[in-house]
Amino acid sequence: MTDWYRRKKWTKSDEEEFFAKLGRARKDGRAQYLKIQAIELMYTDDKKLLSVAEILLNKMLVEYPDDIFNKGSALHTLGNIYKKFDNYKNAIDYYKQAMDFEQMFPNVKTQAYLDFSELIIKTNNTEKFIDVENILLERYSGLLFPIEKYKVNSILSIINKYKNKLDEAKQYAELAEENADCETSGLRYHKTLGVVKGKETWLEILKQD
Template sequence: MTEWYRRKTWAKIDEEEFFAKLSRARKDGRAQYLKIQAIELVSTQNKELLRVAEKLLNKMLTEYPDDNFNKSSALYTLGDIYKINEDYKLAIGFYKQALDFETIYPNVRTQAYLDYSELVVKTNKLELFDELEKILLERYSGLMFPIEKYKVNSILSILNKAKGYQAEARKYADLAEKSVTTETSGLRYHKYLGVVQERDNWLDNLVQL
């Protein structure tokens, strides 16, 4: 049976049951339930359910402003909502808010840095390139999975290409290509976690030297 805060639908009965159970839940867990329910609705990519998810996340951020554990994830998910809706300006803004919060509260980190990076280069926000390179280089040593290495190295190649640094651009492009062909994650019990299943054609085209 699906947990009450993991619904993929939002009929009147869903809404009523969810908020009834939320009101009976422990206060210190309510922010998390709102966030998880929103993420479940976002996963459907249904426009109407995206609006519901947005309301749930805004409710969480407004009513539980001191919940540091769930805040960056909520901001990141709002970024996802706007990205799906192709409102890239707002998406970039929320991803950046998530990133900024993670510098203050680094105990919980999301993939906001990666989605932020992709949108910045894909929308050609040249004014953000220097800051973006700094963010990626700060995270570089902590990259674990081939998919992350593929995307980060691709983006660093694009950034260096834009600055005219062809040698650096080539170096990162080669590293990105190496990550694509990496067949295992290197983890003992999760050998195939985070390997590249599908190339990003948009990124690949931007990387071409």
């Protein structure tokens, strides 16, 4: 049976039942339930459900502003929602908010930095290329999974090619390929976690242009 806060649809009955159960839940868990439900609806890619997810996350942020554990993830998810709406300006803004929040609370990490970087490159926002480069280099030594390393090195290759630093661009492209070809994550118990299952077409095109 699906948990009451992991619905994939949102009828009037779903809404009423969700908020009834939310009202009975422990107060310190309500922000998390709102966030999880919003994420579940976001993954459907249904435009109406994306709007519901947006409402739930904004409700969480307004009613539980001091919930540090869930705030960064909520901001990141709002960025993802706006990206799905093709509202890149708002998406970039929320990714930036999530990253700023993580600067204050570094123990609560999301993938906002990578989604922000990808969107800047995708939209060819060259004015922010240096910002992206600095963000990725700052996190470079802490990258864990092959898919992160593949994407980060690909983006750094594209930025260096834009800067006409062709040797550096080539080195990063080679590192991206190495990580794309990794068959294991290096973790003892989750050997395929974070492995590249398929190269990103748009990244490959930009690296080769």
